[in-house]
Amino acid sequence: MKQLHSILLLTVCLCVLGMVPAARSCEPTELAPGTRCDDIDNDCNGEVDDCNEDFRPPVLRCPMDVLAECPTDTQPDRDSIIGYAKAADDCGKVKLSYNDSRENMCGSFYIINREWHAVDDCGNVSTCTQMITVMDNTPPTLSCPESVTIELTANPTPNPDNEIGFATATDTCSEFELTFEDEEISPCAKIRVIIRTWIAKDACDNESRAEQIVTLTDTEPPVLQIPDPVTLECPTDTEPASDRNTGIARCNDPSVQISYIDEVTKGCGRTRIITRMWTATDVCGNVTSAPQIITLIDVVSPAINVSTTAEDNGLIGLHFDATDDCIGPSVFGMIDVGDDKIPVTDGKLLNLTRASGPPSVRFDHGVLIIATETATLSVHASDGCNANTVELDLFGEQERHIEETSAENPAP
Structure with a gap:
């Protein structure tokens, strides 16, 4: 009892002196943003804050x-x-x-x-x-083989080891499938055109396409059989025909078109050398050409016909002409009187008198008047390659034939 009295007395003294702490007024405080948990009793529960007091998530x-x-x-x-x-x-x-x-x-x-x-x-x-x-919206990267032309008998199946080739593809995202589709057209009997579409498709159905053209064609030229060289006597038809000596080129394929072009080297008269270039073209445009040589010669001289007729008033009619199988020959006549040569034409009227001494020649109203000891009518004809001359003794009517062959005639 004595101790309690002493404590109360001490307390009263301290209060009088202002040394007793006043009671703390505590109000709950909400943590402001950026304020960390600290050692303050922010929620006034009489304890310092700890994790049990942190309920806010990050x-x-x-x-x-x-x-x-x-x-x-x-x-x-x-x-x-x-x-x-x-x-x-x-x-x-x-x-x-x-x-x-x-x-x-x-x-x-x-x-x-x-x-x-x-x-x-x-x-x-x-x-x-x-x-x-x-x-994955990106299609595979596709590399397509180049278009190619191969022989008709070749195998057009894709092959990486030959000229046909095989497409390649890459994809950075997924696996892919590489396929191809063929569409074939045939523009002609011996040409096949394959339009090959390569397709690379990935797992998301993104696809790339590329086109390759494979052309199968006949590149072999046709086999052409040409006629042998031939030498023909004028006149001869040199057009090609199977029933003529000129013959005709042939091919074992009936679809092949055969044509020819002639290059002509002219000789004398109607002689010539024909270089006939035969050409065979198949449906694929393959061509074979070969020449045939045709030589046309003329070794026969023109035929000359000479005659005289008795006309009125003792006149003589001179008649002559010439014929040739190849060409119309040139023909002219001439009367040899001494050293003179008097040109005459077919049908000329002649007054001929045998007389000694120097010959006499004159014209009177178109009539040739000759007084001479000898008179010879010479008729000359030429076809350009060969010549023929007939001499007729006008007093004795004896004929003599002289034939010539031109050096321009092609050798057979």
Whole structure:
């Protein structure tokens, strides 16, 4: 009792002196942003704050949703388009983590739902979801063989080891299938044209197409059989025919077109050398050409006909002409009187008198009057290659034939 009295007395003294602490007025305080948990009794429960007093989750910010083309690295990366989540907490450290759920669409086309988690030291959790879509819209890269022309009998099946070749393709996102489709047309009997469409399709049905043209054609020229060289006597028809000596070129393929062009080298009269160039062209345009030599000669001289007729008043009619199988020959007549040669024409009227001494020649009203001891009518005819001369003694009517052959006549 004595001790209690002493304590009360001490308290009264201290209060009088102002040394007793006044009671604290406590009002709950909400933590302002940026204020960390501290050793203050902010909620006025008589205890300093600790984790039991931190109920607010961290502030979490997700990266933006991403739409990208494959191939894309989808690992979180602050320096890429994928990004990295950010989190902050007023009362302590924050641990970031994520979980991925992936939905495969096709090939390398997929969707990732990435759930980010931010956990502070007191176990408060914030979550957000980032959607990452990786698409495959790019078709495979296709390399097509070059178009090619091959022999009609060759095999047009694709083969990487020959001239036909085989397409190649690559794809950076997924596996692909490489196929081809053929469409064939035949513009003519011996030509086949294959339009080969190469197709590379990936797992998402993206496809690339390229066209290769394979032409199968007959490149072998036709076999042409030409007639042998021939020498013919004028007159002869030199047009080609199977029933003539000139003959005709042939081919074992009836579809082959055969034609010819003549190059003519002229000789004397109607002689000539014909270089006949035969050409065979098949339906594919292959050509074979070969020459045939045809030589046309003339070795027969013109035939001369000479005669005289008795006309009125003792006149003599002179008649002569010439014929030739190849060409109309040139013909002229001449009377040899002494040293003189008097030209005459067919049908000329002649008054001829035998007389000694120097010959006398004159014309009177178109009549040739000759007085001479001898008179010879010479008729000359030429076809350009060969010549013939007939001499007729006008007093004795004796004929003498003189034939000549021109050096211009082609040798057979």
